[in-house]
Amino acid sequence: MRLSEYLVERLAQLGAKHIFGCPGDYNMQFLDVIDDDKRVQWIGCANELNAAYACDGYTRATGEISVLVTTYGVGELSAANGVAGMFAESLPVIHIVGMPTTESHSSHRQMHHTLDANLYDNYYKMARYISVDAAMIGWTRQDWQNAAPTIDRVLTSLVQERRPVYLSVPLDLFELEVPSEELKNPIPTSRPQPNQEQLEYVVKVATNHFNEAKRPLVLVDYCVGRSRAMSVVDEFVKQTGLPVAVAPMGKSLFPEDDDHFLGVYLGGTSHKNLKDFVDTVDLLIIIGGLPSDMNTGRFSYSTPACNVINFHTNTTSIGYSEFRKIGMHEVLPRLGPLLAKDKAMRLSYTQEVKKQVQDPPQQLPSSDSPVIHDYLWDRIGSFLRAGDHMVVEVGSSTYGAVFSHIPRHARFHEQIAYGSIGWSVGATLGVSMGVEQHGGRCITFVGDGSLMMSVQEIATMMRYGAKPIIFVLNNDGYEIERVIHGPDREYNNIASVDFSLMLDFFNRDRKVRSNVPDMSEEVTKQREESHKHDQAVQKRYHAVRTCGELDQLLSSDAFRNEDAIHVVELFMPRGNAPDLLETIMGQKK
Numbered sequence: 001m002r003l004s005e006y007l008v009e010r011l012a013q014l015g016a017k018h019i020f021g022c023p024g025d026y027n028m029q030f031l032d033v034i035d036d037d038k039r040v041q042w043i044g045c046a047n048e049l050n051a052a053y054a055c056d057g058y059t060r061a062t063g064e065i066s067v068l069v070t071t072y073g074v075g076e077l078s079a080a081n082g083v084a085g086m087f088a089e090s091l092p093v094i095h096i097v098g099m100p101t102t103e104s105h106s107s108h109r110q111m112h113h114t115l116d117a118n119l120y121d122n123y124y125k126m127a128r129y130i131s132v133d134a135a136m137i138g139w140t141r142q143d144w145q146n147a148a149p150t151i152d153r154v155l156t157s158l159v160q161e162r163r164p165v166y167l168s169v170p171l172d173l174f175e176l177e178v179p180s181e182e183l184k185n186p187i188p189t190s191r192p193q194p195n196q197e198q199l200e201y202v203v204k205v206a207t208n209h210f211n212e213a214k215r216p217l218v219l220v221d222y223c224v225g226r227s228r229a230m231s232v233v234d235e236f237v238k239q240t241g242l243p244v245a246v247a248p249m250g251k252s253l254f255p256e257d258d259d260h261f262l263g264v265y266l267g268g269t270s271h272k273n274l275k276d277f278v279d280t281v282d283l284l285i286i287i288g289g290l291p292s293d294m295n296t297g298r299f300s301y302s303t304p305a306c307n308v309i310n311f312h313t314n315t316t317s318i319g320y321s322e323f324r325k326i327g328m329h330e331v332l333p334r335l336g337p338l339l340a341k342d343k344a345m346r347l348s349y350t351q352e353v354k355k356q357v358q359d360p361p362q363q364l365p366s367s368d369s370p371v372i373h374d375y376l377w378d379r380i381g382s383f384l385r386a387g388d389h390m391v392v393e394v395g396s397s398t399y400g401a402v403f404s405h406i407p408r409h410a411r412f413h414e415q416i417a418y419g420s421i422g423w424s425v426g427a428t429l430g431v432s433m434g435v436e437q438h439g440g441r442c443i444t445f446v447g448d449g450s451l452m453m454s455v456q457e458i459a460t461m462m463r464y465g466a467k468p469i470i471f472v473l474n475n476d477g478y479e480i481e482r483v484i485h486g487p488d489r490e491y492n493n494i495a496s497v498d499f500s501l502m503l504d505f506f507n508r509d510r511k512v513r514s515n516v517p518d519m520s521e522e523v524t525k526q527r528e529e530s531h532k533h534d535q536a537v538q539k540r541y542h543a544v545r546t547c548g549e550l551d552q553l554l555s556s557d558a559f560r561n562e563d564a565i566h567v568v569e570l571f572m573p574r575g576n577a578p579d580l581l582e583t584i585m586g587q588k589k
Contacts, residue, residue: 003137003147004033004174007096007167009183010155012039015064018433019043020051024071026113027098029174031069040067043433043464045426046456048075052082053426053454055093059086060413060427061389061434061442063228065158066093072100072168073113076123080130082426085418087130087164089249089290090226094158095127097168102139105170127166133157134166137173148178152187159189162226162313194326202316202323203334206309209318210339213283213307215349218242219265221295222249222417223288227313229328230254233287239336241346242285243353245274248402249295250288252390252412256405260350262357264402267300269583271403273357278302287311287328292417298584367548371570373400373578375547381405383554387440389413389431393424395480397445397473400578410440422453429457432466441562442468449478449494459506462565465535469559469566472499476574483577483585499569503539538564545571 001009007030011019019034020043021027034042045051048070055066068083070076076097086093100111105120115122124136135150137143143150151167158165210216224233230253237244237260244254245265254261263274270278278284284303289310293299310317311328365375377400384390386409392401398414406412413431415423428444435442451472461468473479478492486492542559544550550570553559559566 001178001180002033002174003151003169003176003178004030006148006178006180006183007151007169008033008037008040010151010187011065011067011094012037013183014155014159014187014189016040016067017064018058019067019069020045020054020058020430021069022048022051022071022075024075024098026071026100026171027069027075027096029171030096030098030169033174034069043429043460045429045460048078049082050426050429050454050457050460052079052086052093052095053420053423054430054433054457056082056086056089056091056415056423057391057413057427057430057432058434059091059093059430060225061411061431062438063225064434066091066430068093068095069098070095071098071113073115073123076127076168080126081420082423083127083164084130085415085420085423087132088418089415090163090223092158092162093164094155095131095164095166097123097166098174099136099168099170101172102170103172105139124166124168127168130164131166132161132163136168137170139170144173144176147173147176148182152182152185155187159187160191191329192325194330198323199326199330199334202318202326202331203338205318205321206316206331206335207338209283209309210335215281216242216283216285216346217262217278217281218244218260218285218287219247219289220244220250220254220287221247221289222253223290223313224250224253224328225288227288227328229288229332232329232332236332236336239343240339241343241350243350245278247289247295248398248414248416249290251402251414252406252410253288255408257408259354262354263359266295266402266580266584267297267302269297269300269580271357271359273359277353277357282307284308285311287332288313290417294416294419294584365547367546367551369547370573370576371544371547371550372573372576376550376570376572377401377404377578379547379550379554383560384410384443385441386410387435387438389435389440389442391424391428391431391442391444391468393444393446393450394419394421395447395450395473395478396475396483396577396581397447399480399581399584401445402580421450425451425454425457428468428470429461429466432461432468433464436466442466443471444468445471445473447479448472448474448476448497448499449481451499452494452497455502456506458502458565462503462507462537462539463534465537467537467562467565469568471568471570473570473572474499475572475576479574479577480581482575483581487575499567500541500543503541503565503567507537507539540564540566542566542568543571544568 059066388410
């Protein structure tokens, strides 16, 4: 079979249902195969960066691998920022790049998109820094003979490491004949078996630490979701009776209505009651942690390292000792039953702590008050429901939304570790394509400045029938940057845009090309065929300026249901920011 068919077959075996990207003259033969295969759907994006963002959102929402296809050089470099974000935040994507032909390689011709005639591997070398595995199928006969095993090696790294991988293929090699019998051997997806003697030792050491602790706390973080270990953690907590907090990147990975849940912990920038309790903890059990600045309240955890246990995907560290190839999946199921004998005592302790860390209820503003962050994020919690996916831009939205209540079986998505402004719009496309398989709503919060970075992907959402609810926080510019520095500076301003026209602009109802002079019947048929996937979606725009208007909108049945794409423009006061953002940035004590 052809290499292109082999590659699509492998992707389908791994559960890929959508492939994101942009066409380019070095990848179109591969796109033909994708377009003809009924198991996968091509999602053509407005640009490669947004396509990479879409892959990011897709894998967050589904837990499955994502697939990105670009052209050589100009396309892959546009996508690189989005892929780097997935590398930083441990998300699985295979980036497939179509390259110039093998003849161009071997003769060192300076084709378009190249930097130098003799450097066809320069983009591949760049990609290696943001990939756990990378391969360039070159122009030698040995490369051709090893093409199928090379693809399998890269895909094995993808599913086992669950981080980005890179594969570049010369245009003519998409037609290369490769042996199909390799497909009988599935890509290995199971975790390798740990050394049992080492595992027993790790469990014994961890048990000793638990038995000595008087005030333990479990902290759930991002890799619980990346490693698909939510049920493992949930069972461990049920067996042990321990109290649980979540880091910002771990939000929604443990149910917030659970009797064990205490709140969101950000070190010294946490809400006071929770911070005061964690300052007294003598054993902090971090599951799936990422110790980045914004995820830890600028590295302000108070527990000494000797009193910390870190369970990660493939490692466990206890105090100052690290044990490789043994992680949360192996240790927690063995450790939970050993600690169950003290469950009743720990449950009593958890209930006592839960009362200590509860915050007093907030005062409700008057209905004619402007919408400010404190009210917005508290009110949104009652609007969300099971099955929802809440996508929050890395700007000021993240630092308010982290305290919204997320109901059980809903998910919260942000990019706080990498922090690429504009990420949320492309991610919304990916989340929307993912949740259509499972139901539920995609609800996005993005600032007016961030939206301008990637706004054109809203057209792609409507083209493919996606119906997210998009809240645009219009505070007249880059509010997060104003908090950091230069609140009155010109560089934190943006162009004034009329967002009420956005949905009509990106999805016109009028068939304006139907009256093009001398348009033949054949061309008309070609146009109709080329737009066969385009969908007519209902679209709604809402302007909200007061708390009363917001409450009325969120209470409306017509708004709550998934019958249209909604854009809600929240006109918020310039200079208003979440308390957490101001605290982290040192603007508030």
